[in-house]
């Protein structure tokens with residue numbers, strides 16, 4: 447294959463119209479698996495959470511987990527879907543080493559929830575994304591390729607299979623195709639996944655952690671000339687972060703534009719997104735639904751949720767994240783744009799809890815959106831996993847408000863908190879970081895600085911007040927940054943003005 451020069455993104459979207467679609471898998475946080483009583487804890491010893499049912503041993507019979515069905519219905523309701531009054535699970539037949547049954551229990555033409563929508567805000571505008579279906583299925587196990595450099599099968603000496611994840615309930619949420627976004631397609635795709643994550647998190651049915659794989663996203667992209675029919679789509683698999691959702695759509699638009707420019711044809715295939723290079727590479731050519739030989743699952747009874755139960759679940763849905771953001775925006779007194787960055791950083795609940803623990807809205811927002819967001823970005827982890835809790839951040843801010851810490855010292859204390867050294871007050875004490883407020887100690891330090899710098903002191907006595915900065919610096923040095931700089935300056939001027 448010849449290499450084709452890539453157009454710029456701006457050039458690509460000026461000449462082609464993208465159509466995107468997103469398929470998102472959410473691992474539910476149920477105590478037990480979907481069709482057996484096995485535990486579902488993340489990170490357990492391999493193959494310790496398995497039984498004859500989820501290992502697909504002969505004669506084992508599945509029984510549906512009511513909590514999994516309930517969570518799926520609640521997701522469907524939160525996404526404005528209609529809930530089926532009767533539907534069945536289906537067998538999706540294919541062989542994969544991490545799927546012990548040789549079929550996945552899923553749903554095919556009878557999904558539990560259909561025809562909903564999500565309103566997504568970005569750049570001050572709202573976009574309605576149609577939801578085609580929300581269905582229930584089970585997760586597969588995990589294959590580990592070891593002995594190679596990359597963790598991929600190429601170059602590996604052994605492949606190991608862990609079935610702990612096999613049978614954990616998985617909800618698949620499929621959007622309708624979204625045309626008409628133009629150059630904003632990557633940004634809206636990201637905003638959609640962010641909103642979906644927040645909605646599902648608000649329901650408490652999953653921890654929706656992309657880095658742990660409990661929220662996984664496949665992105666479909668196609669291009670067409672303005673006015674022409676939609677093009678052939680590709681499916682970029684398992685995009686593992688919000689940022690990657692945006693980058694995957696963007697890079698696929700550029701790649702497809704280059705192929706079309708060169709007179710080539712887009713092949714319907716799955717592709718893999720490479721985080722490091724920001725590009726996709728081809729995977730397998732896409733199977734058709736008929737390849738899976740779907741048929742209704744004979745070992746499970748149909749699911750027929752009582753409409754009264756569904757109505758009850760609907761009435762008990764929590765406040766929508768978008769409504770909550772509007773309410774909090776008022777309470778916190780911040781702009782819509784600021785609220786959007788708070789939401790995008792995954793900081794809404796963290797700031798809310800920090801305020802509930804006694805911090806002011808401005809104080810809470812400052813730490814989560816400043817120092818802690820920076821750390822989360824640098825280390826590539828979610829803000830909620832950064833190592834400080836809302837209660838600790840509130841305590842830190844209280845120490846600042848009471849004058850025990852200045853800004854610089856507070857950052858050092860936070861560093862200790864994040865490093866696991868304990869709560870802010872304990873870190874402050876252990877590292878000796880408290881602001882020196884003791885007047886006697888400060889006066890001694892000031893007098894020492896004056897005595898050591900007679901030339902500067904003389905200048906200040908002559909009215910050159912600006913020279914005080916050098917003495918303040920000297921005092922801050924002897925107090926290891928633990929003095930209040932303004933108090934030190936006032937004290938210096940007072941001592942030298944007589």
Ligand SMILES: [Zn+2]
Nearest residue numbers: 482484497500
């Ligand atoms: Zn099991």
